[in-house]
Amino acid sequence: MHTELTTAIGTAVARVEKLTKSYGTGPGRVDALAGVSIGLERGRFTAIMGPSGSGKSTLMHMMAGLDSPSSGRVWLGDTDITALGDSQLTLLRRRRVGFVFQSFNLVPTLDILGNIRLPFELDGRRPSRDEAAWIDRLIDSLGLRDRLGHRPFELSGGQQQRVAIARALGTQPDLVFADEPTGNLDSRSGREVLSLLATASSEFGQSIAMVTHDPIAASYADRIVFLADGVVADDRPRSTPEQISSLMLALERHP
């Protein structure tokens, strides 16, 4: 079931076509991605799942312009980013993409407000009035109001992830990438972070792509793409953790 056929180009916020990535050459060559074609719908929360080594992180890095593919193409909106040079990719990441990583998300020397505003500072501009109002709203809804002057190390892991979410949503990017955003959190903080991401998508129409291997995390998404051995193995609409778990187990058993 390949969704690029069902996703019209106009509604895809990002898509990849026949994407491959290999490391090394000769007999020691490893194919992290062996021809992946998918599209992500605008305004939706998509989970990319798969066991370790399935190529899900590699796929995310390609889509976010952090790494370049061996062959194939990547579009963000209407931009073919495979053709872009380093400085254009830098601008693209700064303006059109947001990131939430598993850990080490925040710049240790900046306080919370400084971290949230960092993408604007990198652009050498102040947030516009609308953007400032939006950031204010994010700060309140993420419960960070009384933490703005703190440094990252003074916050719990869950709070740090909320700051990363505020920063990622602050620029209203085309697409937010979340790489195992709950991997370092206890289950309660993890659920909170996942609800926040789901809300950002359902209420504000934010497109989100989340890489995870946790079935519970994936159950918060509108759609789940399964990767195994560098190819798309399955593609499902919203599912329960139980359904996702059994699919994952099946993937592990019949590679």
Add this chain to the structure above:
Amino acid sequence: MRPALSREQFPTILVAALSSSFGVALLEVTQALTLLVSRDDVTGSSHTVAALLSVLAVVFTAIAVYVAAVVTVNTIATIVAGRTRTIALYRLVGASSRTLRRSVAREGLAAGAVGSAIGAVVGAGVVAGGLAFAVRGRVIPALPYSPWHAVVVLPVVAVVLTTWLAAWIGSRRVLAVSPLEAISAAEERTLGETAARPARTATAITLFSLGTLLLVAGILLGLVSGLGVLVGLGGGILSFSGVVIGAQLVMPRALRLVAYAFGRSAAARLAGQNALRYPERSTRTTIGLVIGVTLVTMFAVAIGGFEAMVQAARAAQPETYQGIQPTLDATVAVFSVLTGYSALIAAVGLVATLSLSVLQRTRELGLLRALGFSARQVRFMIVVESAQLTSAAVLVGVVLGTGYGWAGAQSLLGSIAGAPGLIVPVLPVAVLATIAGAAAALTVGASLVPARRATRVSPVAALAIE
């Protein structure tokens, strides 16, 4: 923990080699000069000259070795900070923190021994070569000179021991590493490393105030007697000790002041924050350079003051002050080289610390790249960081050096025949320009390699580093 010398120890070896070659070379030159003056000892003063030369050699070697030790404490502390996770892992599997600290100190001892031995050979070689060259050019007569003196063992041993001690002091943080740091997320938790040390602060302020009072007393006494310089010297040593001990109060403020001058762009601001992130480390990184710049400036300003006074006095009594200019020029040159050497050692330390700390921030720089910091912005940030450290050190050094140099000239010559009493401090333009040029070169040199390395890593690879 790592018995072999790793590449991280290269700065320590280099600094040890620099200071030991300096000490050995100075002693060799002293020996040669002593031989030279005793050959035609008509005035019978060769013993005094020899003693004076030895004192000078010891004083300047001590300064170089001290600066080298400060530099090494800092390098080792930076290395230890970068190894936190490895140390924690060793603690996790049962190594005691004392054993680990001892092994870091042993690495320092090994680096000090290797560096000091290299330095001894280089120092003796350079002097022997220089003498042979001078003899061949008939600048000096052939001397019954041999580079093998028992006395050159002293600086070599002193460098090994101080490097060992410096490594021991620099490895203090090993004790504070908890085994948990090996398994928890590697977030920065050592912010605010500086604990308030009231006793240290009090000592620093007392020494500085007392020294400043003595300096003023020396200047006033200098108006009536040349002996004022002795009082002033005591005051200078006391107050400068106060500055070095209390550097943690001075340097972060100077850094903050300098940071404002570099603008408010995101890159410049982050650079300023980085320089202030570990106040203790930045202080140690810069204090060596402060000492070097202070000494160079001090001698230059003192000589400038001499000249101004002598010129004023010469205008009043021309016959008394004939032919003094070449002597003054030569003195400036010799002292600039002697003190400049300590500044060089400090500069090596600054380069090493900055490179190491950039290397340790690979992951953070990867995050910035992922978030849209361009490679250029990252490079700019590292250059600014380096520029802030050197500027702060030069600023403080020039201010202190001007004060001490002026006080020295004033207290020594305030009472000479025809002197105008109090003079305005004279900042010699040539020396200031040299210091500024060297500082600029240092800034670029210290940041070029780490900046290139930092932007060569792809953001993905940088983020994956533990």
